[in-house]
Amino acid sequence: MAESHDIAVHAEHDQKPHGWRRWVFATNHKDIGTMYLIAAGTMFLIGGLAAMAIRAQLFKSGMKLFDPAMFNSLTTMHGLIMIFGAIMPSWVGLANWMIPMQIGAPDMALPRLNNLSFWILPFAFTLMIASFFVPGGAVAGGWTMYPPLMQQFGDSFPMLIFAIHLMGISSILGAINVIVTIMNLRAPGMSLLRMPLFVWTWLITAYLLIAVMPVLAGAVTMQLTDHFFGTSFFNAAGGGDPVLFLHVFWFFGHPEVYILILPAFGVISEIIPTFSRKPLFGYEAMVYATASIAFLSFIVWGHHMFTVGMPVAAQLFFMLSTMLIAVPTGVKVFNWTATMWRGSLSFEPPMLFAIAFLFLFSIGGFSGLMLALVPSDYQYHGTYFVVAHFHYVLVPGAVFAIFGAVYYWLPKWCGRMYDMRLAKWHFWLSVIFVNVLFFPQHFLGLAGMPRRIPDYAPQFTDWNMVSSIGGFIFGASQALFPYIVWKCVRSGKPVEANSPWEGAHGLEWELPSPAPYHSWTTPPSAAVLAHGAEH
Amino acid sequence: MKCARLGKRLGTLALALLAGGGLPAWGKSGWDELNMPRGVTNVSTRIYALHMMAFWVCVGIAAVVFGVMIWSLIFHRKSRGAVPDVSLTHSTKVEIVWTIVPVLILVSMAIPAARLLVRINNNTDSQLSIRVTGFQWGWRYQYVGSNVSVISKLSESSTAASMMHSGISATSVPHYLLSVDHPIVVPVGEKIRLLITSIDVIHSWWVPDLGVKRDAIPGFINQASFTIAPNKTGTYRGQCTELCGRGHAYMPIVVRAVSPAAFQAWLKQQSALDKEAAAGAPATGVTSS
Ligand code: HEM
Ligand SMILES: [Cu+2]
Numbered sequence A: 001m002a003e004s005h006d007i008a009v010h011a012e013h014d015q016k017p018h019g020w021r022r023w024v025f026a027t028n029h030k031d032i033g034t035m036y037l038i039a040a041g042t043m044f045l046i047g048g049l050a051a052m053a054i055r056a057q058l059f060k061s062g063m064k065l066f067d068p069a070m071f072n073s074l075t076t077m078h079g080l081i082m083i084f085g086a087i088m089p090s091w092v093g094l095a096n097w098m099i100p101m102q103i104g105a106p107d108m109a110l111p112r113l114n115n116l117s118f119w120i121l122p123f124a125f126t127l128m129i130a131s132f133f134v135p136g137g138a139v140a141g142g143w144t145m146y147p148p149l150m151q152q153f154g155d156s157f158p159m160l161i162f163a164i165h166l167m168g169i170s171s172i173l174g175a176i177n178v179i180v181t182i183m184n185l186r187a188p189g190m191s192l193l194r195m196p197l198f199v200w201t202w203l204i205t206a207y208l209l210i211a212v213m214p215v216l217a218g219a220v221t222m223q224l225t226d227h228f229f230g231t232s233f234f235n236a237a238g239g240g241d242p243v244l245f246l247h248v249f250w251f252f253g254h255p256e257v258y259i260l261i262l263p264a265f266g267v268i269s270e271i272i273p274t275f276s277r278k279p280l281f282g283y284e285a286m287v288y289a290t291a292s293i294a295f296l297s298f299i300v301w302g303h304h305m306f307t308v309g310m311p312v313a314a315q316l317f318f319m320l321s322t323m324l325i326a327v328p329t330g331v332k333v334f335n336w337t338a339t340m341w342r343g344s345l346s347f348e349p350p351m352l353f354a355i356a357f358l359f360l361f362s363i364g365g366f367s368g369l370m371l372a373l374v375p376s377d378y379q380y381h382g383t384y385f386v387v388a389h390f391h392y393v394l395v396p397g398a399v400f401a402i403f404g405a406v407y408y409w410l411p412k413w414c415g416r417m418y419d420m421r422l423a424k425w426h427f428w429l430s431v432i433f434v435n436v437l438f439f440p441q442h443f444l445g446l447a448g449m450p451r452r453i454p455d456y457a458p459q460f461t462d463w464n465m466v467s468s469i470g471g472f473i474f475g476a477s478q479a480l481f482p483y484i485v486w487k488c489v490r491s492g493k494p495v496e497a498n499s500p501w502e503g504a505h506g507l508e509w510e511l512p513s514p515a516p517y518h519s520w521t522t523p524p525s526a527a528v529l530a531h532g533a534e535h
Numbered sequence B: 001m002k003c004a005r006l007g008k009r010l011g012t013l014a015l016a017l018l019a020g021g022g023l024p025a026w027g028k029s030g031w032d033e034l035n036m037p038r039g040v041t042n043v044s045t046r047i048y049a050l051h052m053m054a055f056w057v058c059v060g061i062a063a064v065v066f067g068v069m070i071w072s073l074i075f076h077r078k079s080r081g082a083v084p085d086v087s088l089t090h091s092t093k094v095e096i097v098w099t100i101v102p103v104l105i106l107v108s109m110a111i112p113a114a115r116l117l118v119r120i121n122n123n124t125d126s127q128l129s130i131r132v133t134g135f136q137w138g139w140r141y142q143y144v145g146s147n148v149s150v151i152s153k154l155s156e157s158s159t160a161a162s163m164m165h166s167g168i169s170a171t172s173v174p175h176y177l178l179s180v181d182h183p184i185v186v187p188v189g190e191k192i193r194l195l196i197t198s199i200d201v202i203h204s205w206w207v208p209d210l211g212v213k214r215d216a217i218p219g220f221i222n223q224a225s226f227t228i229a230p231n232k233t234g235t236y237r238g239q240c241t242e243l244c245g246r247g248h249a250y251m252p253i254v255v256r257a258v259s260p261a262a263f264q265a266w267l268k269q270q271s272a273l274d275k276e277a278a279a280g281a282p283a284t285g286v287t288s289s
C-alpha cells in the first residue's frame, strides 16, 4: 500500500530528489545542463571583472592601477577563465539541455558520468582562482603558458596545471557522453544526415576534445616535471627545446579555438532558418564543411608561430593550410546568407544575435585571412591586431551565439517567455559596444602596440580610451542578461504552444513547454519525427 | 519599429563616442596612426603592399557578402510581406561557384605572399652581422668582427616615469617607453644580419619600420636581415613582442640609422671606449635617445 503510494507521488514529481540532493546527485540532463550554465555564467562574470580591470589599466598611457606582474596575472587568468571556464562549459551546458531533446532521447546516455564531469569543475575553478591568493600571485605567463617564462612562477604554477588536468578530464568525460548519446540514443528513423546541425557540430566538437585535451595535459605535465622532477623537455640548458612546447601547445590550441566556435556554428544554423521561415540552405554542405574545418584544424597550428624561425617550407605549408580553412568557413557563411535569401525574416532577439554573428564573425575571419599571410603576420604577430582578431571570433562569435541559443531555447526550458524589449536592449548595447571595444584594437596593433603590456607609449592613448569606454559599457550591459533570464524563469508570461517561434522545426519543439523532466520517455513516432524534420 | 528607433539613437551615441575619442587622433597625425607603417626597407614596403592588398580583397568580399545579407535584411522581411521560398534549399551549381571562386582569390593572394616570404628569409650576402641577445629586461648587441657591444635598456627618464606612484606624467617624457639608454647604430644601404637569441625566457625583437620581427629563444639562434634604404637615415623604434615577465613593456628597441661613414666613425669610437672600459675606466655610452 504504502509503497504504491510512494511511487505515485514520485511519478508526479518526476522522481527527482529534493533540495540539495537534486543538484549534488544530479543525473538529469536538464539539471546538469542548468548547473553548467550557471557555473559558466559565474566564470563569465569573474573573467569579465578581470577584463574591466585590464581595460581600466589601459585607459591611458602612464596609468598605474596595478603592478605589471599583477597586470600579467590578470590577462593570463582572464584568458584561461573565459576559455575554460566560460565558453566551454556554456557549450556543454547547452549540449546537455538540447541534445537529448533534439534527437528524441530521454536523457544523456551516461548520467552518472555526466554528474562527475560537472562536479569536477567547481574544484578546478576554485583551484585556478585561488592561485591569485598564494605567494607570488597567479600565473602571469599568458594563457599560452610558454616556457621558460612559465617556470618562473611560484605555487600558482602547479595549482594551475592541476586545474587544467581537472578541466581536461571533465571535458573528455563530457565529450564521451555526447558521442555515446548521439551514436546510441537517436530516435528510430533519425539517421546521421537527418540530425539537427547543433547535434552535428557538437558531435564533431566532441571528437576534437578527445583528440586534443590529452595533448594539452601532456604539454603542461612536461612543464611540471621540468619544474619539479629535473627533466629538461623544454629547457635548452638541459638539451631540451622551448619551441617544442609551442608546437605541442598549438597542436592543442588551434583545434581548441574550433572547439569554442563549432557549436556556435550549430546554433546559428538552427536560429537562422527559424526566423527566415525557410529550411537551412545546403544542409549536407554544412555538415561536410564542419567536418573539413575540424580536419584542417589539426594541420594549421604553425600559424601561431611564424616568428619562431621555422624553415621556410614549414611556414609555407602552414600558410597554405590556414588559407584553405577559409574555404569551408566561407561556405558556411554563404549558406547562412542563402538561407536568409528570399526568406521571410523577423527579428526576435535570437535572430538579432545570429545576424550580428554573421557580420562580426566574418570580420574576424577576414583578419584571420590577413594573419595567415606570413609576411604580413610578421608585422601583426604579438600585437593588438591579433587581440582584435580573436576577440571578434570569440565575443560576437562564440559568446553572441551562446546568448542567441539561450534566447532561442529558454522559452522551451521554462515554459515562459522573457521580456523581449529588454532582450533587444541587451542586444543593441552589446552589438554597438562590442565594436567600440574591439574595432579600434585593429588600429592599435597596426600602429605598433604590442599585446600583453600594462603600459604603452602616449600616441596609443586615443584609441585605447575609446576601447576602454566601449569595454566598460559592454561589460555593464551584460548585467541585463542574468536579470532577463531570472525574470523570465520567475514570472515570464507562460508559453502555451509547443513552440513560441512560428518558423521553428525540430524535435525539441514537438515536446510540450516547459519540456518534461525526462525529455522523450518514449521515442517520437515516425509522424512526429517527420513533423519535426527541418529538411 | 520602436526597436529600430532605439537602434538609431544608440548608433548616434556610438558615433559621437567614436568621434570624441577618434578625431583627435586623426587631427594629429591622420591615417598613418591607424595603419601599418610603410617602413624604410624594401621588405617593409613590400609587406605594407601585401597587407593593403589583402585588406582591399577583404573589403571587396565583404562588400559583396554583406551586401547580399543587407539586401535580404531589408527586402526579405516578414513585416514587408515577404513570402519564404521554401524550395530554395540547395543548388549544386551555386555551391560549386562559391567554393571555386574563393580558392582562386586565395591562390592569387598566396602567390605574392609566398614570393615575399622566400625573399624575407634569405639572410645571405650580409655586410654586417649583429648578435642580439634578449634578457629580462633589455637587449645586448654585439657587432660581429669587432669588440663593440652595446647593452640597451629602457631610458632613465622612461624608467622613472613608469614606476608606481612616480607622479611623472607619461606625456612629459620624450618617447615614453620607446627610448633606451644606449641605442644601436647601423649603416643605411648595407644588408645587416641579426643573430637573435636569449639568455632566459622567450622575447621577440620587433622594429615595425624595418619589417623585422623574430623571436629570441634560449638555446636557438634565429636569423633576420634588413637593408635600410640609403636615403632613410633616422631613428626607428620598436618593442619586445613576446610576453617575457613583468618588464615586458619596458624593453624597447631603438635603432639609429646613419650613413656608412658615420657608422664606421661610431664603431671606431665605441671600440676605443670599450677598450678603455676593459682597462678599468667607466664606460660612457651614447647619450639617451
Ligand atoms: C578564417 C578562419 C581563421 C583564420 C584564417 C585564422 C588565423 C589565425 C592566425 C594566423 C592567428 C595567429 C596570429 C598571430 O598570433 O600572429 C590566429 C590567432 C588566433 N585565432 Fe584565428 N583564425 C581563424 C578563425 C578563428 C576562430 C574561428 C577562432 C576562435 C573562435 C580563432 C581564434 C584565435 C585565437 C584565440 C588566436 C590567438 C591565440 C593567441 O595568440 O593567444 N581564430 N588566427
Ligand atoms: Cu589558430
Ligand SMILES: [Cu+2]
Binding pocket: B202, B203, B204, B240, B241, B242, B243, B244, B245, B247, B248, B249, B251
Ligand atoms: Cu617581452
